[in-house]
Every structure is written in structure tokens, then in C-alpha cells.
Amino acid sequence: MKKNPKVSICIPTFNRMQYLTQTVQSALDQDYENIEVLVSDNFSSDNTEELMKQFSSDPRVIYNKNNSNIGMVLNWRKLLYEMVSGDWFILLSDDDYFIDHAYISKAVKLLESNIDMNAVYASGYISNTNGDVMKEMTIPYDEVESGKNIFLKKYTVVPQEFTLCNIIFNVEKSKDLKAFSDLNNLYCDSQLFSEMCLSGKVGVIKDYVSVYRYHPGNLVTKKRTFEELVAICQVYFSPYRIASASSVITSIELAKWDVKHLRPAIKSVILHISADHADQFEDGYKRIKESAPYSLTVYFTDPKFLLKYLITKNRFLYSLILKLKKKFSGSEK
Template sequence: MISKYKISVVIPTFNRASLLDRALGSVFQQNSTEFEVVVSDNCSTDNTTEVVEKYRKHNNFKYNRNESNIGMVGNWQKAICDVATADWFILLSDDDFIIDRFFISNVINAIDNSNPIFVCSGAEIHDVTERCIKEFALPFDGLTPGIELFLSRGKTQPLDSVLCSMAFKRADALELGFFANENNLSCDSELYLKLCTLGDFYYIKTPQTAYTLHQNNLIRSINKYKEFRDGNIDYLINSITFAKSHGVSDHVIKQFIKNTGLKIKLIKTILMLRVSNEYWYIDFLARINTIAPDLIDLVALQVRVLWVFIKPFKSYFYEKYKLISLRSELN
């Protein structure tokens, strides 16, 4: 079915009614009419439905409510694959919002005039903990080779990317396995990093959206849950594997590994898993060795040396760095 809309603004939500209202309000202040809004409610128990009622009057508004909580990535998949209809989508978290009323128009102009592989923009970062607003800005302007953004990963502060400032093609998200791993909380980063190896992206320099940084951001759970820790390694390894398969040079791959600190992250993950559960450690090594044996070879010596030091003090490191399984908390 051909959609009459150019862009789907997808807003996944769970128990953040007041913040959802702010997000929705910012979208419906846009000067463009070439978009639809999709709210996907992950079985909220607060007054989300009351907030939603305020916006049902808009013909371009859609609301989906899941019968049970299907996880963050699962909710994204439901909204983008089953509810959204436009060829392009912007994923706006319920705690984020748009600050430039021309944002969607700017994205559409970039798509129509430059034919990019994806679009992204500058943003504001609203740090709730530090009570300040920081600027997210990349050193690009307009149509830019994607490999330049690929190599900037790990080099920009305070964040590498801001999801709510990006627009992707739905077809690309489906084809590149955006939703393949429900525990990959950085699957959005994996998507744009893969796309960077396929062509040019378009960068809008001025801040268009606001990302809210706070203690409840789910990404902070990667050092608590075994599944999330695994997933946070997967997005980098998958991006490297994809880049290699599409002709990216070894020099660029080595620079990417250095910039992202993948070597240190991989060592830390292996040791955290071994301290927590020997079976998790064995399974992880076997899995990574299947898809990226060269990375295991890269860190093998350091892991062995560090384990000699850690082993006598395993109980201490267990209390400090232990991971738990999501399944154990659910049961």
C-alpha cells in the first residue's frame, strides 16, 4: 500500500504520560503536513490513554497498545513494521521532543533534493542529572560520505549519536536486521553504522530535536544484565562484519576498532561474564569466535593475563561486576 505520508514519526512509550504529552505536542507544532504520528504503547499502567485522547482528533494520528510489554526493541518493531506506513521514519522516544518546527520539512527537503542513505541533525541534550543543556554537534554539513560518520564513532562528546535526530528508510531497517536482537539496545547505532558503509548521509547542522539524558535511560542497564551486555558488544561486531563484507578497508576497520574502544569493551565483557557465570563466558566466546574470530584473537592474551590476576579475588570482582540474567528477574 502506498502511503500518502512522507515520514512516520514513531513514538514508542511506556508509563511516561506527561513526557509523552510534551513529545506529541512538539510534533504537532511542525509546519509540515507530510507526516503521520504513530504512538505504540507498551502496555502502560499510567494515564497514557488519557493523553492519547487529546490527539485522536488529528487525521494523521495512530495509536497502538500492546496487550503485554514486549520490550523496547519489540515495541519499536511493532510500531515501524506493523503500524507505520510511510517510506521513511523518525524514532522519537517518549521522553524526547522536537525543538525546531521546521525539522520534518528540513528532513523532507534533504530527502527530495539530495537522495541520502539517511538523514541526521544536530540536537540538544537535556541532562536531567546535571541540570544543564549540552549541544550535540557533528563536524559535517549537508551531503557527506557515510564513511566519515562511521569513523567519527567514539570520537564525539557527549554522545556519538542522537536517535531522535535521525530519519531512516523503513525498507533499510527491515533489510539490515534492525530488530534482529531484542537485547541489542544499540540497534539504532548498528543501523546507521551499517548504512554509513553504503553511501552518503545528509547532515543538518542546526539543533532540531532534544534528547533527554537521565538515570532511567535503559541503555544504562548494560552493566547490570547479561543479555544487554552481550547486545552492546553485538552492535559493534555486527557493524564491523557488515563493513568488511561491503569492501571497507582493513585500515578503516582498525581505526574504527580503536575509536570505539571495542578491544577494551570486549575484554571487559568477557571478564564480567566469566566472573558472573562460567557457562555464560563459554557460550559468549563460542558465539563471537564463530562470527568474528579475529577479534577473539585480538584480546586473547590480555584476557588470560588479567584472569590470572582476577581469579584469586573472584569473590570481590563478583560483587563489584556481576551480571544477572533478565530471565531470572522475570521469573
């Protein structure tokens, strides 16, 4: 790896001017010199464009405003494929911010001493909207960790496995993996991280480097559309295929990962489509089955899943169960 690589800090934004100044400034405050700060405005209707003028004199900042709102994933794609000129990139959401000025310096030091790394990630804080509740997201791995180990233990780190602002990705490798190609895949960041882990070692910074704001406005907290549910499957199918073709992951290890992570996720998707998009179920199941790395008939041999599936197919029974669940959970007086 070359010395002093360029790092692109990518900030996708949409109508978040109340947070954006802090976000951009936290990027500019990094003590690593070879950076660019790229802001891609997804056709905001507030005064984001005017606000960004305060940074116009800093040559490290590049501001772009899209001609229309192209959606979250396509905005990420625009940043990576059309704006980034660095060797490494970070996606820093417009409501998150760095708190460690040496974050990128620490990451680059790790990268320069380990040529087979494709990513570095760090610990951080998760905050509510007001910033008065902070949870620690601690990364439980060694400074230089096997990507295989992280992949096999994925979805076990609490309260949250990672946030985008805590990961530095290799640009060339991300493009090779066709990152952010499906506009309906709102979890494509998780997919990219899994695939990066299967491609080599991962650097780990134990320090708390950023604050991730969690609030009701986060896009991924909203109810999923039919197309988004179908797209979620690739978050699991694609890494499974890569792991299956890899000599690093044994068939026994992959089988355990399948049972523990892939199957529960795909079962959940099938049930959600059946419950929330019943009129499109046949099409959705067909598409999922065609893209699956193995036959899905094995799922229907699970009595619990089959019972849940049959309940969602019975609209009256499903509606009744939801009402009873709501009542006895204490949410209905």
C-alpha cells in the same frame, strides 16, 4: 527519490505520561505536512491511554496499546514493521521532544536533492531530568557527508554521538538490514546507524532540533544481563562484516577501526561477563567466538587484558579490588 515523501514519527512509550503530551505535540507541530505520528504504548499501567484521547481527533495520530509489555526493542520493531506506512521514520522517545518546527522539512529537502542518502541526522541538546542542564550535541560534519567518514570516526563525537530523535532513517533500507531483530540488543539503534553509514551518504543538519532527556530511568544506563552483554557484540561484529565486504572501506582503515573501537568493546563485554555472570562465562564466550568475524585468541596476547581477565576469574581478588577502588575514589567514608 519521490517528492514529498511520507515521514513516520514513531513514539514508543511506557508509563511516561508526564512527558508524553509534550513529545506528541512537538511531533504534530512540525511544519512538514506529510507525516504520521505513531504511538505504541507498551502496556502502560498509568493513564497513558486516557491521555492520548486528547489527540484522537487528529488523523495524523495513530495510537496502539500492546496486550502486554513486549520490551523496548520489540516495541521499536512493532512500530517499524507493523505500523509505519511512511518512506522515512524517526524514533522519538516518549521523554524527548522536538524544538525545531522545520526539522523534518529541512531533512526532506536534503533527501530530495541527494538520491543516495539513507539517513539524515542533526545537532541537538542533551538535558538532565529537570531540564536545567543542557549540553550541546554538535554534529561536526558537512551538510552532505560521506557515510564512510562518519563510520570511521564513530564514537569520537562528544558529549554523545547521536540520539535517536535526531536521526531520520530510510524505512526500506532499515528493513533490508533487519533492524531491531534482536530483543536483547539494547544498542541496536547504534548498529543500524553504523550500517546506514556504510550504505551511502548521510545528510547533516547543523541546527539544534531536539532535546534528549538523560536520567536514571533510561534503560541503557542499567546493569546489563547476560543475554544483553552477548547481544552487544553484534553492534560491532555486524558493521565490521559489512565494511569488510565493502569496496569503500580499505583493509587498512578497517584494521584501525577494529583496534580503536571493536576490540576494546568486545574485551569489555568479555570482562563483564566474567565478572558479573561467571557461571555462564563458558557459554557466553563460546557464543561470542562463534559469531566473531575473526579469531578472538588475539585478545589474550594483550597483557593488560589478560591480567584483567585473570583478576575477574579470581572472585576474592576481584571483590577486594572493587572495595579498594570504591574506598579510594572517595565514595566510601
